[in-house]
Amino acid sequence: MKNKYMPTAISLYMNYFVHGMGVIILAQNMAALAKQWGTNAGGVAVVISSLGIGRLIVLLVSGMLSDKFGRKPFVVLGVFTYILFFAGIMLSKTIVIAYIFGILAGMANSFLDSGTYPALMEMFPKEKGTANVVLKAFISGGQFLLPLFVSFLVASKIWYGWSFVVCIAILLLSVIFIITAGKFPAPNSDAPVEEEVVTEDGKEEKTPGNLWLDGTLFVLYGYISQATFYLVSQWLSQYGASIAKMGDTSSRALISYYSLGSIVCVLVTAVLAKKAVKEISFLGVYTCLSFLSLLLMYLFPTALICSIMSFVVGFSAAGGVMQLGLTVMSSFFPKGKGAITGAFYTAGSIASFTIPLFTGMMASNLANIFLFDVVIALIGFVLAVLITIRYRHLFKSDKGAAEIGKANS
Structure with missing residues (x-):
């Protein structure tokens, strides 16, 4: 059956295609970034760790706020925060500045999670598991393609930053659609009254x-x-x-x-x-x-x-x-x-x-x-x-x- 939320869902999936790239993009460009920041592989690893702390900062709170204010604002916030991360990493000259932008990437991941996972379950109430499994497939798709693209850039001696620019371009197209035409169900619109777990004696x-x-x-x-x-x-x-x-x-x-x-x-x-x-x-x-x-x-x-x-x-x-x-x-x-x-x-x-x-x-x-x-x-x-x-x-x-x-x- 035709689902009126399908175009929005495709945009949500594309966000996670880029997220799959974002998870490994620092490691894939480790040599170029280490040179740009005046550090080594260990220094880049420290910046990578900032993604985890950024996610930790807002993970619990963003989910509760998503229930209150709706899914769309947090999806949009997550996309814009991710764009700041990709642009900031390209422009940062020191490991300290890069670390700050890495924290933003972790926060972006949490914002997207708090808006996207509930939204997909509400868009496809009878296929919740499948909807989330497809999300994982898009993440893996991004992680599959990025190394191939980075290898092409390295072999062709092209600026590493194009791998970041492509991510920004996809996210911009996605967020423009979500803001202007994205349709989201009301928060928890799919939630039935939870059944009690009872024993045989009632x-x-x-x-x-x-x-x-x-x-x-x-x-x-x-x-x-x-x-x-x-x-x-x-x-x-x-x-x-x-x-x-x-x-x-x-x-x-x-x-x-x-x-x-x-x-x-x-x-x-x-x-x-x-x-x-x-x-x-x-x-x-x-x-x-x-x-x-x-x-x-x-x-x-x-x-x-x-x-x-x-x-x-x-x-x-x-x-x-x-x-x-x-x-x-x-x-x-x-x-x-x-x-x-x-x-x-x-x-x-x-x-x-x-x-x-x-x-x-x-x-x-x-x-x-x-x-x-x-x-x-x-x-x-x-x-x-x-x-x-x-x-x-x-x-x-x-x-x-x-x-x-x-x-x-």
Whole structure:
């Protein structure tokens, strides 16, 4: 059926196509930016960390304000803030100024999230999951194409700033349409009265999860899952060039393989989810694959292994595993979806801030950076196993799990 919000939705998706580029654009232009700011790779990594702190500053508040003032203002605010980031990075001459603009990028991400995710669910109330999965695909699409474009600029000896200019141009076209013709539903227009979770005797069932035990496991998982793919997305090209001895174009292509893997995972997960495969079934498998693929890249840093494992780690670590973790968490805490979303993604934002600081201190030895990611991925697998054990314990029957799932739908 024709949906009157489809043109607006396409603009929202294009914003996240650019966001996918924005997440890795500093790392992809690391050499040029280090020279411009008079620093080294470690200094650029510090600037990259500012994106995490910017996201952390406004993440919790922007979501609540979006419910009050509507989605459109926060989408527009997010786009304009992102434009300031891209322009500011090109013009900044010192690492301090660049850090400030990096904070703006993190804030832009939070503004976009607070307006876009709710808006898409309200635009497509019967296809909420699919709407958000497509968003992830656009992010991965941006991460797939940017390294190819940057490689072309480097090979052609063209100014690196064109990669930033293209992002600005797309965002300007998008925000002009959103301001002049964008249509948004009323906030929470899709929200039905939430069903009570009840037992067979008719009594209301308490939240099945333990706040301290399960809550801690999921918050840690939110941090670790973000850290795993964020670290590899920032350092994969440099690892391929320095450790695997790959050429400039080949090493940059690793990010494209990584992004392609995440796109394939989005499609595979969507298909399997429609066949009633539960989210908890993906969690342990994907985190195990992340650990094994990173371990193989560390132990056997050849061009072939890095190319294949880049696809696998993109599939397993960046194809929506965080969203799956949040969905499982909502089964444990069905009556606190807003609070758990804030806590889960705040943990991820802390990872975006702290991981570049840690890796910046190890920038002189890229092998150690990947060993660090191997350890992080192993911790993620352990957490996924513990969460799975808790899930099996709390939801011993398919009937009980189904009741919880119905309450979350």
